[in-house]
Amino acid sequence: MAGVMRQPCHRYTSTMPRWEPDARQRLVTAALRLFSEQGYDRTTVAEIADAAGLTRSTFFRHFPDKREVLAAGQETLARLFGTGIAAASEHATPLDAVERGLVAAAVAMTPFNRELGPRLQAVVASSTELQERDQLKHIGLAASMADALRARGVPHAVAALAGDIGMLAFNEAYAEWVREENQEDLAELLRSAMSRLRRAATELG
Amino acid sequence: MAGVMRQPCHRYTSTMPRWEPDARQRLVTAALRLFSEQGYDRTTVAEIADAAGLTRSTFFRHFPDKREVLAAGQETLARLFGTGIAAASEHATPLDAVERGLVAAAVAMTPFNRELGPRLQAVVASSTELQERDQLKHIGLAASMADALRARGVPHAVAALAGDIGMLAFNEAYAEWVREENQEDLAELLRSAMSRLRRAATELG
Numbered sequence: 001m002a003g004v005m006r007q008p009c010h011r012y013t014s015t016m017p018r019w020e021p022d023a024r025q026r027l028v029t030a031a032l033r034l035f036s037e038q039g040y041d042r043t044t045v046a047e048i049a050d051a052a053g054l055t056r057s058t059f060f061r062h063f064p065d066k067r068e069v070l071a072a073g074q075e076t077l078a079r080l081f082g083t084g085i086a087a088a089s090e091h092a093t094p095l096d097a098v099e100r101g102l103v104a105a106a107v108a109m110t111p112f113n114r115e116l117g118p119r120l121q122a123v124v125a126s127s128t129e130l131q132e133r134d135q136l137k138h139i140g141l142a143a144s145m146a147d148a149l150r151a152r153g154v155p156h157a158v159a160a161l162a163g164d165i166g167m168l169a170f171n172e173a174y175a176e177w178v179r180e181e182n183q184e185d186l187a188e189l190l191r192s193a194m195s196r197l198r199r200a201a202t203e204l205g
Numbered sequence: 206m207a208g209v210m211r212q213p214c215h216r217y218t219s220t221m222p223r224w225e226p227d228a229r230q231r232l233v234t235a236a237l238r239l240f241s242e243q244g245y246d247r248t249t250v251a252e253i254a255d256a257a258g259l260t261r262s263t264f265f266r267h268f269p270d271k272r273e274v275l276a277a278g279q280e281t282l283a284r285l286f287g288t289g290i291a292a293a294s295e296h297a298t299p300l301d302a303v304e305r306g307l308v309a310a311a312v313a314m315t316p317f318n319r320e321l322g323p324r325l326q327a328v329v330a331s332s333t334e335l336q337e338r339d340q341l342k343h344i345g346l347a348a349s350m351a352d353a354l355r356a357r358g359v360p361h362a363v364a365a366l367a368g369d370i371g372m373l374a375f376n377e378a379y380a381e382w383v384r385e386e387n388q389e390d391l392a393e394l395l396r397s398a399m400s401r402l403r404r405a406a407t408e409l410g
Binding site for chain 1: 297298299300301337340341343344360362363365366367369370373377401402403405406408409410
């Protein structure tokens with residue numbers, strides 16, 4: 001999943017000094033490199049900050065701890081999903097609205113997100129703590145889609161299911177997107193994954 | 206969710222001395238009481254073992270750390286879900302098989318599980334770490350159902366969806382079951398939850 005996204009606004013923007021505009025992205029890149037080279041457990045916050053050319057206190061303005069660095073995109077993704085779902089036409093079905101939310105997020109993903117992908121997956125796979133954080137991120141994102149659907153009046157259980165389907169689609173499409181040989185657009189991959197899952201939903205019995 | 210289940214076999218049975226047949230259950234009860242009284246963060250493994258009248262090394266024969274005490278039922282539940290799903294008729298649909306798995310687990314739940322419920326929910330709600338562990342438990346259980354379905358030849362995406370639906374049903378039914386005024390049987394509550402979710406699946410669009 002996307003380590004960090006180039007978004008014009010996030011929680012800490014207003015407190016970020018002008019001279020470290022890329023601090024968040026630099027911290028993610030440095031953390032990823034150190035986690036790969038020397039292992040997640042053996043890497044400290046001080047080392048990450050140092051490798052990014054920043055101070056520990058700058059690190060803590062962006063992240064509460066080192067575990068959170070690799071879940072950096074979660075808030076941005078949740079916001080994009082929510083905005084996309086809210087913007088779907090009044091007549092959109094729950095899954096149509098979810099697809100709209102996914103595509104809204106896809107459009108905001110950059111080559112930086114794609115490049116980071118394989119290294120991020122390798123680092124996450126190397127640490128139980130990061131795997132757990134990654135799973136929690138997925139739950140949080142599914143819940144953000146379900147909440148946005150409920151705000152449109154979708155019944156509770158339908159919204160929960162549609163949010164889960166949206167995350168299954170996102171995970172499948174993201175995994176294909178970051179594969180080296182892939183040439184396809186993330187939005188296209190998301191649409192294909194959603195149509196496979198729509199078919200799957202008819203085979204539940 | 207069920208803190209611990211009276212099951213004849215689990216991972217550590219063969220290493221459990223005869224004179225501590227209820228050690229696992231006593232540790233769960235003691236942990237729950239201490240977490241309620243003095244908070245999760247301030248409770249140590251030594252205190253839990255002491256309150257249960259056992260040693261620290263007995264604690265560690267049953268659980269790797271204090272966080273795992275409240276997820277004690279996960280392996281047993283996963284096994285029961287899997288066995289129930291495998292035993293479903295050859296012609297059962299994926300959701301029929303899931304329902305069979307859920308009912309197999311319900312039948313094994315005891316009054317001890319039900320009594321523990323409200324206190325367990327309160328303790329989990331009091332700690333971010335326990336909430337995270339609880340969410341991971343839910344992901345693990347959904348995955349165990351999906352795996353059991355795939356072993357029956359259910360396609361990957363259909364199995365993932367059906368597993369998610371099974372866990373949504375389990376969570377709803379369990380929450381109703383442990384409510385003080387509830388008089389209904391867990392198996393009945395699970396069947397009702399499954400039928401609500403089957404309806405929800407037809408409204409996804």
